Amino acid sequence: IAGITQAPTSQILAAGRRMTLRCTQDMRHNAMYWYRQDLGLGLRLIHYSNTAGTTGKGEVPDGYSVSRANTDDFPLTLASAVPSQTSVYFCASSELAGTGNEQFFGPGTRLTVL
């Protein structure tokens, strides 16, 4: 099935615990992105990667890390979760070459940190 998958679908996590959100795409897109979505604030970019082996910081990177070992996978890690990281997390991917090239979004992970 073509597209982006995320896991887990939802998670309740104790503060201070480490958590990795998984994201895999099978469209062979160059670029991948992680966003968080909070009520009233819209989607905010956490980290991105324009190609395998490179990553960059978005608008709200603190407390999060990413890696891009290959084209398909782009995991997001919370080293020590805090309640303010309670949010819905979306992974996205896109091509970079040419015009247009919209981002395709995964189904999201709903994370609650207590």
Place this chain on the structure above:
Amino acid sequence: GQNIDQPTEMTATEGAIVQINCTYQTSGFNGLFWYQQHAGEAPTFLSYNVLDGLEEKGRFSSFLSRSKGYSYLLLKELQMKDSASYLCAVRDRDYKLSFGAGTTVTVRA
């Protein structure tokens, strides 16, 4: 950086037309996108503008004026299934998107 403004909520009647405005201030414009997001679901792509003018796609149209930092999304012949949030997003020269907070459209019978 980007500063993107759009109305929080709009309500319209089934069969009517609704126009959602988006204004932006950008340090490097490289295209404007509109996404639709139903409650509890992922955003899905609706339209893309990089040059001034109107792009029409079925019942949805999007307009861009780069000199004014302004775009609108026009939804015609509204249907109940169009009740959703509509997200305006501006792309920069590094291909990163900055999103507005979204406009929740409620379609009433």
